[in-house]
Amino acid sequence: MNQKYDVVIIGAGAAGLMSAIEAGKRGRSVLLVDHSKKIGEKIRISGGGRCNFTNLYTNPSKFISQNPNFMISALNQYTQYDFIELIKKYQIKFHEKKLGQLFCDESAQQIIDMLLLECKKSEVTLKKETHVLDISKKDNSYITNIGSEIIFSNSLIIATGGLSIPKMGATKFGYDIAKKFDMKLVETEPALVPLTFSDKFLLKCKELTGLSLDSIISLNKNSFKEGMLFTHRGLSGPSILQISSYWKLGNEIKINLSPNFDIYQFLINKKETNPKQDITTLIAEVIPKRLSISICRDQRIGGNISELSNKLLQKLSNSINNWSVSPTGSEGYRTAEVTLGGIDTNELSSKTMMSKKHNGLYFVGEVVDVTGHLGGYNFQWAWSSGYVAGINA
Ligand SMILES: Cc1cc2nc3c(=O)[nH]c(=O)nc-3n(C[C@H](O)[C@H](O)[C@H](O)COP(=O)(O)OP(=O)(O)OC[C@H]3O[C@@H](n4cnc5c(N)ncnc54)[C@H](O)[C@@H]3O)c2cc1C
Numbered sequence: 001m002n003q004k005y006d007v008v009i010i011g012a013g014a015a016g017l018m019s020a021i022e023a024g025k026r027g028r029s030v031l032l033v034d035h036s037k038k039i040g041e042k043i044r045i046s047g048g049g050r051c052n053f054t055n056l057y058t059n060p061s062k063f064i065s066q067n068p069n070f071m072i073s074a075l076n077q078y079t080q081y082d083f084i085e086l087i088k089k090y091q092i093k094f095h096e097k098k099l100g101q102l103f104c105d106e107s108a109q110q111i112i113d114m115l116l117l118e119c120k121k122s123e124v125t126l127k128k129e130t131h132v133l134d135i136s137k138k139d140n141s142y143i144t145n146i147g148s149e150i151i152f153s154n155s156l157i158i159a160t161g162g163l164s165i166p167k168m169g170a171t172k173f174g175y176d177i178a179k180k181f182d183m184k185l186v187e188t189e190p191a192l193v194p195l196t197f198s199d200k201f202l203l204k205c206k207e208l209t210g211l212s213l214d215s216i217i218s219l220n221k222n223s224f225k226e227g228m229l230f231t232h233r234g235l236s237g238p239s240i241l242q243i244s245s246y247w248k249l250g251n252e253i254k255i256n257l258s259p260n261f262d263i264y265q266f267l268i269n270k271k272e273t274n275p276k277q278d279i280t281t282l283i284a285e286v287i288p289k290r291l292s293i294s295i296c297r298d299q300r301i302g303g304n305i306s307e308l309s310n311k312l313l314q315k316l317s318n319s320i321n322n323w324s325v326s327p328t329g330s331e332g333y334r335t336a337e338v339t340l341g342g343i344d345t346n347e348l349s350s351k352t353m354m355s356k357k358h359n360g361l362y363f364v365g366e367v368v369d370v371t372g373h374l375g376g377y378n379f380q381w382a383w384s385s386g387y388v389a390g391i392n393a
Pocket of ligand 1: 015051161162169173366378379
């Protein structure tokens with residue numbers, strides 16, 4: 001059976017839903033297709049079930065892309081305040097957790113329900129559990145084959161997301177379509193992902209599993225001050241997830257386990273004022289006790305501080321304020337929150353998200369080579385890019 005819509009959207013995640021709502025508002029007939037049984041699964045599980053839906057401080061510096069200016073237009077056309085307005089219209093209560101990160105007070109499901117209701121108001125036709133068998137183009141029409149129907153449309157929006165969490169329905173569909181239409185891709189990699197280690201350092205992580213503390217993690221010019229967590233595979237927590245987006249195999253990362261304290265200065269002062277104090281106990285005043293014991297043991301340092309040379313204290317301080325570690329990998333797409341890389345932004349108009357080569361073909365959301373830092377930026381990119389395609393398709 002043949003069908004005709006103005007706009008077909010593949011992928012009913014954050015970006016696809018937003019595109020559908022906006023295109024529908026303009027009176028366009030919209031078909032939104034997803035292969036999953038449940039809509040908006042990533043929204044549902046995000047932010048620990050409360051969805052960190054945007055960030056008050058959204059700006060281009062919070063995104064990674066081969067073109068660091070590409071996201072500016074979309075972020076300006078649909079800002080964090082526009083999404084906040086929508087949330088307020090639906091009386092969804094929210095709060096700032098920290099660093100401008102906005103979360104629902106109650107549940108991420110409220111955002112999904114809101115988006116689905118908006119789709120309904122915009123008279124969007126939603127087809128769940130629908131597999132796209134083929135996409136082609138003839139004259140000025142895109143032809144989407146879903147087996148039971150062949151759908152013709154003037155516009156086609158690809159919103160199939162990245163590769164992270166395959167068990168939640170992530171596929172390489174968007175990248176395959178881009179290749180089919182002769183568009184370039186930037187190599188993809190898991191990002192916002194825990195880092196893994198081997199050998200001696202892995203044993204340390206296992207020993208300290210469950211321990212979390214505030215830290216500054218740095219790699220080249222990038223540095224993040226947030227929580228860090230030891231796990232039985234390596235290191236995780238917000239600061240590690242952030243740096244993982246910049247980390248490449250072979251890179252060493254620096255960890256400051258005591259961001260608010262110059263440990264050397266602290267120890268020198270203590271040596272004068274409290275010479276009989278045990279070094280492990282002293283260090284435990286500024287970092288968790290388990291970590292203090294582990295570091296002093298590794299450095300073979302113990303006893304009263306007065307018995308330790310300043311050189312030894314300097315070495316010990318360095319291992320706390322300036323610890324160098326070399327990850328051997330990451331947990332990969334299985335646990336990564338997002339995918340770096342994707343559709344090369346050179347292929348798209350930053351004003352409309354439309355392909356420069358193919359009139360009517362749009363790519364939005366995570367499938368594009370735009371990746372946000374942790375903190376609500378990835379959803380804001382999905383809302384902004386989805387909106388822009390929706391008002392143009
Ligand atoms: C555990 C976790 C927590 C996160 N928390 C946050 C957070 O709090 N804040 C934040 O900003 N970001 C967060 N993110 C990132 C955020 O979820 C994504 O960046 C965002 O969902 C991307 O939106 P999207 O619409 O581009 O892709 P997706 O949300 O991934 O949607 C893609 C849709 O396409 C469908 N699809 C895929 N392939 C096909 C196909 N072949 N045929 C039909 N349909 C297909 C999928 O089923 C899916 O519904 C989190 C991610 C994860 C994994």
